[in-house]
Amino acid sequence: MSLESLDHAARQRDAWQVAAKVPDPEVPCVTVADLGILREVKVDTSGTVTATLTPTYSGCPATAMIEAMVASALHEAGYPTARVETRLSPAWTTDWITDEGRDKLRAYGIAPPVANSPDPDTLFAETRVACPRCESTATEQLAAFGSTPCKAQYRCTQCHEPFDYFKCHRQFS
Amino acid sequence: MASALFNSLVAWADDQLVLGHRLSEWTGKAHVLEEELALANMGLDLIGQARNLYQYAAEVENAGRSEDDLAYLRSERDYRNLLMLERPNTDFAHTMLRQFYYAAFMQRYWQALTGSRDERLAAIAAKAVVELQYHRRHSAEWVIRLGDGTEESAARMTDAVNTLHRYTGEMFDTSADLRALIDDGIATDPHTLRTEWEADVRSVFDRATIAWPEEEPPTQRGGRDGIHTEFLGLLLAEMQSLHRAHPGQTW
The missing domain is CATH 3.30.300.130 (Fe-S cluster assembly (FSCA))
Structure with a gap:
């Protein structure tokens, strides 16, 4: 065709x-x-x-x-x-990642953004991120920044796997 | 108005580029890989913001100069960045305190600029403000950890306050160019954010058990007029060397 x-x-x-x-x-x-x-x-x-x-x-x-x-x-x-x-405006936000995209990220080993993340203005607030491998929420942040600007580094304390978390990116205030 | 806008865009771009370059100097030297990534990531955000501003400035000027010309082919006296941002990294405490002083201001300033009458500037600001949230948070947490950490880390954070605090006042200054933009509804007077900035810094200092300087040292200024410390020339010499040796070179 x-x-x-x-x-x-x-x-x-x-x-x-x-x-x-x-x-x-x-x-x-x-x-x-x-x-x-x-x-x-x-x-x-x-x-x-x-x-x-x-x-x-x-x-x-x-x-x-x-x-x-x-x-x-x-x-x-x-x-x-x-x-x-x-096009800069409106500014991109992780809310625009599709449901299919979120599933693909998870299958790839990257936890998708958590919609109800705490406002980053709140110091030391932890985001509850589910492990993309075993789904446990017993995870902890290793570092706020990762291998690309959009990611943070996490670790699952249940299955012990380290994983990337795709940070929530949108204006909170 | 075009030249007031151009000059202000370049001054803001210079701020982001100079600080972004300073952060990039940590690459290969930070104490742990995670912090090295954090510093490089924040530097990348700032350099991206600088590019957005230089591109816009080049269009406003409309004289055939590109963003690269503005970044690589202006000399020290033409740079308009804040003096605090060109200061050497010194140590991790100085770097994080400088980041916090600046991000606590700039997050608010970008926020204000999202309401600019200039749509392009408002769009650049709307992207930057989300990035600065993470810079402020990350640096504030380190100010607290180091200030409320060991005897050594607290001494270094106190030393950083004693060195850098005198440079913070320049963030709230208004040049004649900026004044013209404020009067025209394009920019915000930075001075209107000072009270809120100070409250934020004081609350972080309280948690860090770090004292706010009892006597405010006289403000060091000059960057906005192109009068710099001896550190900027060295930074530019390194940053611009490749471009000056191979004019027009691209990757």
């Missing part, structure tokens, strides 16, 4: 599906759509695709890589001109 045979709405859906499949280079079990950072994909009448992404963290080093990957996926799918735009 060639792109030319698709009507505009079908092309738009196709372009979205192509961009949506791009994995996060640092957390490859989830896609840009699972994370909620793919905001919009538009195809104009000349066939130019514009994918709009929003960065997770201001300094996330994966941002440039993700933009390049989305553009190249669209090229490979047959869209000759694909542009990627960055």
